[in-house]
Amino acid sequence: MSLDRRSGCPINLSLEVFGDRWSLIILRDMIFGGRRHFRELLNGSIEGIASNILADRLKRLMELGMLTKADDPSHKQKAIYSLTEMAITLVPILAHLGAWGRVWLPTSEELSIRAELLEKGGPPMWEKFMDELRHEHLGMPLDTASGPSVRATLQAAYQAVVAGKALGASPVA
Amino acid sequence: MSLDRRSGCPINLSLEVFGDRWSLIILRDMIFGGRRHFRELLNGSIEGIASNILADRLKRLMELGMLTKADDPSHKQKAIYSLTEMAITLVPILAHLGAWGRVWLPTSEELSIRAELLEKGGPPMWEKFMDELRHEHLGMPLDTASGPSVRATLQAAYQAVVAGKALGASPVA
DNA sequence: GCAACCGATTGCAAAATGCAATCAGATTGG
DNA sequence: CCAATCTGATTGCATTTTGCAATCGGTTGC
Structure with a gap:
């Protein structure tokens, strides 16, 4: 390089x-x-x-x-x-990139559900996520009690899809 | 690869x-x-x-x-x-990428003026630019007479910076 | 003790890259 | 008509980067 x-x-x-x-x-x-x-x-x-x-x-x-x-x-x-902070501000770019890839590339459902959620959440969700990252990585205070963390939300959606797939694929229930 | x-x-x-x-x-x-x-x-x-x-x-x-x-x-x-169309829809990503690079990396003024303009123009300017690209590359109709093209605007800004730099750097005028 | 784990490092084969030279066909200028 | 130039590539070769497995010295949990 x-x-x-x-x-x-x-x-x-x-x-x-x-x-x-x-x-x-x-x-x-x-x-x-x-x-x-x-x-x-x-x-x-x-x-x-x-x-x-x-x-x-x-x-x-x-x-x-x-x-x-x-x-x-x-x-x-x-x-x-x-x-x-330099890396944290990549979040909007990653969100756009995920949205683009979801439209044009053969993404798998369970791995693109997060990109979909992040796209639907839009800039407000990205800002919330970046604030959470600043808290985790830079020790910045987390202003309000604003519900579940964005990462937890994304992770829950992922688990739901995986569970649903396992359910659908399983012959026994 | x-x-x-x-x-x-x-x-x-x-x-x-x-x-x-x-x-x-x-x-x-x-x-x-x-x-x-x-x-x-x-x-x-x-x-x-x-x-x-x-x-x-x-x-x-x-x-x-x-x-x-x-x-x-x-x-x-x-x-x-x-x-x-797949490539044209990269415009928002490139705009974000340019904006990020302009903040965090040692960009040169003349080469980053375009990124700055594109950032300030926001999604409306990106949409206009993408429509112009669809016209140039895909033969799609260009709806209205909507002023100078985005590329021309960006190019003019670039030329202005270069001319200004040359003026400032030149000892004779 | 001692096996498992920690963040790496090493050696080596395979792949990608940078660079200059070159290619055949099409066009241009005189 | 012919030589020079320009077109989008391709070739050979040296260098760099990558993938992969094995390994390293130190730390931890038991």
Whole structure:
């Protein structure tokens, strides 16, 4: 990933940050999957990233200011990765990207239900989600008691679809 | 660019379409730069794509349904590439991407003025731009006489910044 | 102790990329 | 009519990136 031949074009510079196969997948798993540890990211995503690539991308995303790393106080060996504000503001882009992919690509129902919900929720839901991420990752106060978290809502919808599929597919009930 | 190990996740599938260094650059040059020919894309972009990579990506984007190719009637040798509706609907994503890059990355003023204008124009401007692209690339009728084209507006703003910079930088006037 | 787990690192084969040279056909200028 | 130029690519080759499995030293739970 050479950083020469850069141009000052915003789209080009954005592509230099996450215009590769894995960086955005990692950010997706941190943002929507709530994963904070190396192993969670390594084993958690369906796509199966290799450990050396994961280590390289985490390092790179830190150098770019998208992530920070800290010791997990509960476990001297664990490192906990946090999103920066720079990464959190990707939420609207990920929402648009998910909506686009849902329309034009052969997405699976259970994995696109979250994108659908996020699209229907629109900017207000994205803002709420970003505030929750700021709370989790940056320690910002969470203003009001505003019902269940966005991630919990998305996760519940996912579980419902999976359960429904299992029900429908099962011959015994 | 292996297409196995895919998951049905919308974000993952989107990344399989343009999660590489060049595909979105090509689309950017076609959408915002109005380039339709191989040579225009080869020499036109600041980033300097290699001809074999360009040929490969054009082929790939065609297979994915983002582009179509046709003979240029004015020149039996020229091929003219057109955006499909699938590609045109990327405009909001590119607008968001440009806005994000403008905030967080060291963009140059002359190359980010377009992103700024597109951000300020918001969804109405994006819709107008997409209609113009549908007219250019898909032959759809252009409803009303609605002033100068979005691309012309963006281009004029770019020229103004460049001229201003030249003026400011020039010692003789 | 000791097996399981932690975040990586290493070695190696395979694939993708960058780069320059080149291709055949079409067009243009003189 | 012919040479120079331009068209959209393709080829060969060196470099870089990736995928994959094995492994590392240290930590934890039991």
